[in-house]
Each structure stands twice: as structure tokens, then as C-alpha cells.
Amino acid sequence: MHKVILRPRREKSILRFHPWVFSGAIADIVGDPREGDLVGVFSSDGKYLATGHYQIGSIAVRILSFDEDPLQGDFWVRMLSRALALRKACGLDGSAATTCYRLVHGEGDGLPGLIIDYYDGVCVLQAHSVGMFRAKGAIAEGLRQVYGDRLKAVYDKSSGTAPYKAGLDLVDGYLYKGAGWTGDEARVLENGNQFCVNWNEGQKTGFFLDQRENRQRVGQLSRGRNVLNLFCYTGGFSIYALSGGAVHVDSVDSSQRAMDMVDRNVALNGFDAGRHTSYTADAIDFLKAVPEGKYDLIIVDPPAFAKHRGALKNALRAYQRLNEAAIAKVAPGGFVFTFSCSQVVDKEAFALAVFSAAAAAGRSVRILDRLNQPADHAVNIYHPEGEYLKGLLLYVE
Ligand code: SAH
Numbered sequence: 001m002h003k004v005i006l007r008p009r010r011e012k013s014i015l016r017f018h019p020w021v022f023s024g025a026i027a028d029i030v031g032d033p034r035e036g037d038l039v040g041v042f043s044s045d046g047k048y049l050a051t052g053h054y055q056i057g058s059i060a061v062r063i064l065s066f067d068e069d070p071l072q073g074d075f076w077v078r079m080l081s082r083a084l085a086l087r088k089a090c091g092l093d094g095s096a097a098t099t100c101y102r103l104v105h106g107e108g109d110g111l112p113g114l115i116i117d118y119y120d121g122v123c124v125l126q127a128h129s130v131g132m133f134r135a136k137g138a139i140a141e142g143l144r145q146v147y148g149d150r151l152k153a154v155y156d157k158s159s160g161t162a163p164y165k166a167g168l169d170l171v172d173g174y175l176y177k178g179a180g181w182t183g184d185e186a187r188v189l190e191n192g193n194q195f196c197v198n199w200n201e202g203q204k205t206g207f208f209l210d211q212r213e214n215r216q217r218v219g220q221l222s223r224g225r226n227v228l229n230l231f232c233y234t235g236g237f238s239i240y241a242l243s244g245g246a247v248h249v250d251s252v253d254s255s256q257r258a259m260d261m262v263d264r265n266v267a268l269n270g271f272d273a274g275r276h277t278s279y280t281a282d283a284i285d286f287l288k289a290v291p292e293g294k295y296d297l298i299i300v301d302p303p304a305f306a307k308h309r310g311a312l313k314n315a316l317r318a319y320q321r322l323n324e325a326a327i328a329k330v331a332p333g334g335f336v337f338t339f340s341c342s343q344v345v346d347k348e349a350f351a352l353a354v355f356s357a358a359a360a361a362g363r364s365v366r367i368l369d370r371l372n373q374p375a376d377h378a379v380n381i382y383h384p385e386g387e388y389l390k391g392l393l394l395y396v397e
Helices: 075-089 130-134 136-150 209-220 236-243 256-268 283-288 309-329 347-361
Strands: 002-006 020-022 026-030 038-042 048-054 059-065 100-105 114-119 122-127 153-156 173-177 185-190 193-198 226-230 248-253 276-280 297-300 334-340 365-371 390-396
Touching: 002 048, 038 059, 048 130, 075 100, 075 136, 100 185, 100 209, 114 136, 122 136, 130 136, 136 153, 136 173, 193 236, 193 256, 209 236, 209 334, 209 365, 226 236, 226 283, 236 248, 236 256, 248 256, 248 283, 256 276, 283 309, 297 309, 309 334, 309 347, 334 365, 347 365, 347 390
Parallel strands: 002 038, 122 153, 226 248, 226 297, 248 276, 297 334
Antiparallel strands: 002 026, 020 059, 038 048, 048 059, 100 114, 114 122, 153 173, 185 193, 334 390, 365 390
8 A cells, every 4th residue: 555654743633533634744655646545644653543545635635544454345334334323323314204314424424525415215425535536336335235225326426526636537426226216306304394305406415404403493483483594595494484383484595496496395395385485586685675673583594605714704704794684684582593604614703703793783682592513414523623514593682
């Protein structure tokens, strides 16, 4: 195997099980690894530390194993079984009310560069690294062994996530199709609510599984309320609000495709169409035009405003402006559920942006809860960067 030799004292983070080797920590590379190849990582005095996928870039090695005897034949089956065991332990896999969850959350499952979402027997995979992209055949085979007859299909949706510079053949498609499988959609249940998921046309793997528990919270507080769901995508929060007894829900997203799916999901759950209105619009413009007090529950779940550190300052300003508008508009005694999924915006910075927004809006605002990503988006304790979703539940008078 190719060897990556670290500079003196640069082995410390690996000894603490951090799953990345940065290019600046490398003294020498012995052999000629191609991007995506397995490499052994060694300290400057020649001690074996770990094995991982090599890639050209700031993260040079993504660690897959810290064991002495790395990556034996059953590696994928072992790792995928571990991931499934966690989802079983949390009551997600095998639940009658929820038939979709994230099976593999990258570093959180010891598999940096890999995301797998499970939709009632269909696994949708996104490789974020060359190594995972190259391993996708073996991963699909591992999924067949782990799920057995339950597995209906495995779809690779890496074209937007895998590095395009590495000369990979980035064409999405099925890695496995069970007998009789057709189409690109599944109907799933999430806490008893029905959703149609289309991984081919939808964003990411087709559905935002990370908001499952926060949607339930919205459902619990929606009875008798007029709800506005901004950046609604396929209407996750809207469906929970309707089943929770909202008087009326308005859903807003700039994507027409997403809004078409919201309408399908409203119909699928059998709600009276008169209780829901879809708007294909810019959420910020829409909010500006909202009369004060019209809504007594507003959900604000924008896309990541900061994708890298350089964008942090502008992103915080954007979060502040958006939240100020939502806080200003919500009816007295109303709730605002506000989120940020930007990994570079930490909890404290986000809370500060929302505090500034509340102050600028001049309303009395209390924090009722701090919201997070759920258990199937587990955070590796040695890789706190994996914690990305944060939210606040506000009560506004
Ligand atoms: N709350 C959703 C996930 C939101 S993802 C859920 O529970 O599933 C962010 C969404 O914001 C995407 O659907 C994207 O289409 C939408 N979006 C991005 N920019 C927007 C804008 N300026 N106005 C309205 N929607 C926007």
C-alpha cells in the first residue's frame, strides 16, 4: 500500500481519532497513489496510524480505519451493519410510523465522504470524495448483504457532490435494482405523515431527513394557528402543521418543482386543499409583503447562507435580516422556528444573529428551546464539525 508520512508531531490529531489528514501535515508520500486509493498513514518515526482514502486537496486523507489490520474483506458490511445497528437502537429502523432515515452520515458513521439515505427500501447514496465514489459498487453490494430482501434499489446521486476535477464519470443512476423496481420515487412515512420522495428530480437525496424531530415540534404547536412555512422545499413542516391542527398553512419556496411536490404531499395526506396555499416565490420578498400579525407560527429554514468561512460575515448579516423580518411580522403570542444549516455558522454565532434580530425588531422574545439534528445525523465526538443543523424556538409577544 502507498504510504503517507506525516511531519513530526503532526500525528496528534489522528491519535485523537480525528478523521482527516490535512495536506500541510504531510512530509512525504511513498508510492504513487491515485486519487481515491487507499493509503496507510504513518508518523514521522514510522509508526502505523491509520488507513484512508487519498485525495488531492486540503483534506488529503479521509480516515476509514484506525486499526492495525485495516480494511479486511468484509469492511463495508461491517461498517454498514454498525450504522444500521445505531438506527435500530434509536427506534428508527423497524418503526411502523417512520420508514425513512439517514443510514450513513459521513464522519458520524466513521465513513468520511459518504452519505446514504434510506427511503423505505431504497438507498440513495452521495459520494463526496473520490475514494467513496470509486467504492460505490462495493458499498451497494454491502447494502444488499445488510438489508437482504428489504433492499429494493440503490441509487447513486453523486454527480453534484463528488469532485468533478478528478476525471470521474459523474452520471447518476442505479447501482442496484431489485426485480420489478421501476420509477424514481418512494412513498415514505415520517412520524405517520406521508411523503413522496423523488431522488432523481429532488434536491440532495430527495428529502431533508434532518428536520424530522423539529417538524414534530411544529406539529405539536400548530393547533389553531395560521402557519407560514418559508423555504418549505417539499413541505415537510407544512404537512406536520396540517396534521397538528393548523387552521391554514402557507408554504413558500423559490423552486417550482418543490412546490409541485408540496401540492402532491398535501393531497397524499388527504388534507382539504382549502387549508393550504402554495407560493412559488422568493421567501425574503414574500415575508416583506406579509402584513404584521397575519401568522402566529412562522418557520424559517433557509439553505446554507455560508458554504465556507470567507462567507461567514455576510451570512450572519443575512440571518439577522431574515430573522428580524420574521420576528417583526409574527403575531403577538406567536412562535418562530428559525434554523441554520451552515456548518461554519456555530450555535453561538447563530444565536447572536437571532438576538440582534430580536433587539432590532423591538419585540419581547423568549427562547423556548434549542433545536438540533436528530440521532441518525450522529456527530462523531472526535469530529465536532459534523454538527451543522441548529435552530431556536422563539416565543414572541
Ligand atoms: N424546510 C425544508 C428544507 C429547506 S431546504 C424541509 O423541511 O424539507 C432550503 C430550501 O430553500 C430549498 O427548497 C430551496 O429551493 C429554497 N430556497 C433557496 N433560496 C430561496 C429563496 N430565496 N426563496 C425561497 N426559497 C428558497
